[in-house]
Amino acid sequence: MKLPLKCPTKGTVIGLMVGIIGLPATVFTGAALSHRMNVFTYLTSFHTPLLTPQELAKKSDTDYIFIDVRTPDEYEADQITNSILVPLIDIEAGFGVQKIKQIAQNNPDSTLVLYCETAPRSIRAYRQLQDTEIELVILAGGITAWRRLIPQ
Numbered sequence: 001m002k003l004p005l006k007c008p009t010k011g012t013v014i015g016l017m018v019g020i021i022g023l024p025a026t027v028f029t030g031a032a033l034s035h036r037m038n039v040f041t042y043l044t045s046f047h048t049p050l051l052t053p054q055e056l057a058k059k060s061d062t063d064y065i066f067i068d069v070r071t072p073d074e075y076e077a078d079q080i081t082n083s084i085l086v087p088l089i090d091i092e093a094g095f096g097v098q099k100i101k102q103i104a105q106n107n108p109d110s111t112l113v114l115y116c117e118t119a120p121r122s123i124r125a126y127r128q129l130q131d132t133e134i135e136l137v138i139l140a141g142g143i144t145a146w147r148r149l150i151p152q
Helices: 008-023 025-034 039-045 052-057 071-076 089-094 096-106 119-130 140-148
Strands: 065-066 112-113 136-139
Touching: 025 112, 052 140, 065 096, 089 096, 089 119, 096 112, 096 119, 112 119, 112 140, 136 140
Parallel strands: 065 112, 112 136
Antiparallel strands: none
């Protein structure tokens, strides 16, 4: 008798990685929590293109378009100059993806930089957008790291 195959869940993937690597789950959990992420987002972040605020500050303003994936209230309180608000919830619902595609289409020579408070929501947004073939990077450390370099 054949058993039906199931798609692996996040827990299964993490369990396999822990088993293969041989590290206890607490190592990943502790590291993820120290970065304010769940374990799956933390592991995904290793394959996400990041740029530091220092690297971005050296580039021309026309090379990059900042996309803020935080909430409207967070955006209203503080944002990177000339950034565009596209909340993560809109990206996950699908219509934010269309908005970002339009931004990329209107600015074909620019790289889109996703940012949030410290990076976890940007990584989640990146995962939602990675199949769009849009050139995307994450602002390492989010607006928190940006403000350390460029105060408001």
